[in-house]
Amino acid sequence: MTSLIGIRRRIRSTKNISQITKAMQMVSASKMRKAQDAALATRPFTDQLRGILSRVAGAGSSAKHALTEVRPEKKVLIILVATSKGLCGGLNVNLHRGFMNFTTNMPGSEISVVTIGKKARWVIPGKETNLVARFDTLGETVTFEETRAITTFAMDAYLAGTYDSIYFAYPKFISTLTNEITIEKLLPVTTNNVDLSDSDPKNVEYTIEPDPFALMEKLIPYQVEMSLYQAILEARATEHSARMVAMKNASDNARDLISSLTLDYNSARQSQVTSELLDVTTARMAIE
Numbered sequence: 001m002t003s004l005i006g007i008r009r010r011i012r013s014t015k016n017i018s019q020i021t022k023a024m025q026m027v028s029a030s031k032m033r034k035a036q037d038a039a040l041a042t043r044p045f046t047d048q049l050r051g052i053l054s055r056v057a058g059a060g061s062s063a064k065h066a067l068t069e070v071r072p073e074k075k076v077l078i079i080l081v082a083t084s085k086g087l088c089g090g091l092n093v094n095l096h097r098g099f100m101n102f103t104t105n106m107p108g109s110e111i112s113v114v115t116i117g118k119k120a121r122w123v124i125p126g127k128e129t130n131l132v133a134r135f136d137t138l139g140e141t142v143t144f145e146e147t148r149a150i151t152t153f154a155m156d157a158y159l160a161g162t163y164d165s166i167y168f169a170y171p172k173f174i175s176t177l178t179n180e181i182t183i184e185k186l187l188p189v190t191t192n193n194v195d196l197s198d199s200d201p202k203n204v205e206y207t208i209e210p211d212p213f214a215l216m217e218k219l220i221p222y223q224v225e226m227s228l229y230q231a232i233l234e235a236r237a238t239e240h241s242a243r244m245v246a247m248k249n250a251s252d253n254a255r256d257l258i259s260s261l262t263l264d265y266n267s268a269r270q271s272q273v274t275s276e277l278l279d280v281t282t283a284r285m286a287i288e
Helices: 002-057 091-104 118-122 144-159 212-287
Strands: 075-081 110-116 130-135 165-173 179-187
Touching (some): 002 165, 002 212, 075 091, 075 144, 075 212, 091 118, 091 179, 110 118, 110 144, 130 144, 144 165, 144 179, 144 212, 179 212
Parallel strands (some): 075 165, 110 130
Antiparallel strands (some): 165 179
């Protein structure tokens, strides 16, 4: 009797968990669609902005900017874009693995970290990493204005010489089931990371008004802001996708567990009924 009661309790609790994970799956699916649309809508603009900067800078322009100054990487800042909530599978674990692999390849550099997302504190090692800032108050729907505070902090620190280079690590959205841990250089801004094979930029003459210096003064900081904003959008889309998949897997596992427990319950109940019938039959034969 005790085993039957225990099995019934497990079935009841598993059904309750299944209802919760099913509801979370539906909520994540709704948020996932909005986050994916936002990330995919701004991705072409960010890529084209980087391409424009590369073409203008590579067309023989003598305009330089303080954010393009290359220095020996003795002090490096890494901006980690993690999730705001949990229950998203191994997303943060993969981000931690990518972060550790990247820092391993920079043995002579002093690593500092800025985190975005409440779960980023589980990604970085506590004693070996210098945590300089945390940005955990971003809203559910991230806006460009909210992310400008982070890029302002990064650009001010780079211009002041506090760091020689700044990277950002984030899970890039590929599809609902696929993402890629990506680490890109935010500062100094490089102008040689765009494929210009279709045309030789040195043979193109640009007419820039009012002048190349004014263009670079506006374009380069804006590119830094858009690059980080795009990374945060990609991370949010990946987070909701990973959580929806995790909750779907949890619901499926709960359904399979309920089927298995129901089978065990029926088997145990049948054994109990058989045992009771044998007891009744034995008692009657003893009386006769």
